[in-house]
Every structure is written in structure tokens, then in C-alpha cells.
Amino acid sequence: MGKQHWKPGNMLYPLPAVMVSCAREGENPNIITLAWVGTVCTNPPMVSISLRPSRYSYGIIRETEEFVINLTTKELLQAADYCGVKSGRDMDKFKELGLTPERAEILKHAPAIAESPVNIECRVAEVRELGSHHLFLAHVVSVGVEERYLDKAGKFDLNAAGLVSYSHGGYFVLGQQCGSFGYSVRAGKSGGKGKGSIKKTGCKREKPTETRVRDRKTGNLSRDGRGKNRK
Numbered sequence: 001m002g003k004q005h006w007k008p009g010n011m012l013y014p015l016p017a018v019m020v021s022c023a024r025e026g027e028n029p030n031i032i033t034l035a036w037v038g039t040v041c042t043n044p045p046m047v048s049i050s051l052r053p054s055r056y057s058y059g060i061i062r063e064t065e066e067f068v069i070n071l072t073t074k075e076l077l078q079a080a081d082y083c084g085v086k087s088g089r090d091m092d093k094f095k096e097l098g099l100t101p102e103r104a105e106i107l108k109h110a111p112a113i114a115e116s117p118v119n120i121e122c123r124v125a126e127v128r129e130l131g132s133h134h135l136f137l138a139h140v141v142s143v144g145v146e147e148r149y150l151d152k153a154g155k156f157d158l159n160a161a162g163l164v165s166y167s168h169g170g171y172f173v174l175g176q177q178c179g180s181f182g183y184s185v186r187a188g189k190s191g192g193k194g195k196g197s198i199k200k201t202g203c204k205r206e207k208p209t210e211t212r213v214r215d216r217k218t219g220n221l222s223r224d225g226r227g228k229n230r231k
């Protein structure tokens with residue numbers, strides 16, 4: 001069997017399905033679900049989102065130049081799908097879904113979603129009007145993480161949160177971990193060559209490595225689960 005060649009289109013999957021919150025004065029805060037989302041730079045930390053100008057959220061984000069990317073878990077999935085098919089023009093999605101708008105640490109207008117384990121506060125740096133979608137490049141100005149996923153030593157096990165991804169029209173909950181950054185060349189522990197290697201047919205869960213996150217209340221830095229794997 002060969003391959004078919006289709007006309008150009010988007011087939012880059014899986015993607016995150018995130019809940020982006022935004023707000024402007026005098027209106028209810030809103031949530032829009034987005035999959036056209038990406039990490040674009042480590043230093044300075046920057047992300048992108050792509051929006052159709054017809055979205056209610058578009059005008060809010062364009063005007064306030066702020067938004068929060070809230071990661072979606074299995075528990076939030078139904079709400080995320082709802083926020084991706086209903087418009088804030090017609091309803092208060094926070095209220096309708098029983099979600100809590102929480103004051104962001106740095107941003108002035110956009111709230112975080114309290115029920116999401118990770119709130120990435122973003123300030124727009126640039127908008128590129130590409131076509132059907134406009135690309136918003138934004139600086140990450142603060143990251144709030146749910147303490148429930150921090151152990152006593154400050155290790156952040158984000159993968160325990162049951163994060164959701166979106167692939168070709170379907171939602172999937174992250175499940176079995178099949179390796180970690182660089183494992184294919186790492187000897188020993190869980191590496192590709194040494195003892196305890198992950199076999200082609202099997203997967204095993206690995207302990208997270210560390211990096212630093214800021215505590216929302218105290219402002220103190222503590223460790224999280226990404227360590228040297230930064231790209």
C-alpha cells in the first residue's frame with residue numbers, strides 16, 4: 001500500500017486542547033477552547049495562540065492584550081468542549097459551567113480558571129493577521145501551578161493531572177508514559193542501552209526531574225518536574 005497525497009491542510013496532531021480565559025471591563029469573563037496553540041520560545045518564555053477574528057474572545061484579547069492558558073484535565077474536558085462550541089456572546093460560560101474565575105497573579109484583566117492545574121498568564125507581544133486565523137505571539141508573565149501535584153520536596157508531577165490532548169477531532173487523556181527526554185541514549189536507569197531499558201513493546205512510568213516554580217501566595221520559588229529537559 002502506498003501513500004495518498006492530499007491538498008495542503010493541517011494534519012499536525014496531537015495538540016493540546018486548552019481553555020483560554022480572558023476578560024474586559026464591564027463584561028463577563030470568558031473562556032474559549034483552543035487547539036491552535038504552541039510554545040515558541042524558551043527564553044524569553046513565549047507562546048502562540050491562533051484565533052479566528054469572528055470569535056467573541058478575539059476582540060477581548062486584541063483589546064486587553066492579555067489571556068491565560070489553562071491546561072485541560074479529564075475532569076475539565078466536558079467544560080472544555082462546551083467552551084469550544086458555545087460563544088460568550090450568548091452566555092456566561094464560567095457561570096454556566098460552575099467554574100471559578102480566579103484573579104491572575106500579574107495580569108490586570110484576564111482571570112485564571114481555578115479548577116485548572118496550570119494557569120499560564122500571557123501578555124500579547126505581536127499579532128500577525130495570517131488569513132483565516134490571526135496569530136497572537138505572547139510573553140508568559142507568570143505560571144500558577146496546583147500545589148496538589150507538588151510533593152514535599154517540591155517536585156511537580158504534572159503528568160499525574162490527567163492532561164488532555166486533541167487529535168484529528170478526538171480528545172485523549174494522556175496515559176502510559178513510554179520514556180522521558182533523552183532516554184533513548186541514556187544508559188542505566190531507564191535508558192535505551194543499559195539495565196532497565198524500556199523495551200520496544202513496554203512502557204514504564206518514570207520519576208519526574210526538577211526545575212523551579214513560583215508559589216502564588218508566597219512568591220517563593222520551589223522545584224517542579226521538568227529539570228534539564230528544557231528545549
Ligand SMILES: Cc1cc2nc3c(=O)[nH]c(=O)nc-3n(C[C@H](O)[C@H](O)[C@H](O)COP(=O)(O)O)c2cc1C
Nearest residue numbers: 033034035036051052055056057084085086087088
Ligand atoms: C477542541 C477545539 C479546538 C478549537 N481550537 C480553536 C482555535 O485554535 N482557534 C479558534 O479560533 N477557535 C478554535 N475553536 C473554536 C472556538 O473554541 C469556538 O468557536 C468557541 O465557541 C468560541 O468562543 P467565543 O465566541 O466565546 O470566543 C476550537 C474548538 C474546539 C472544540
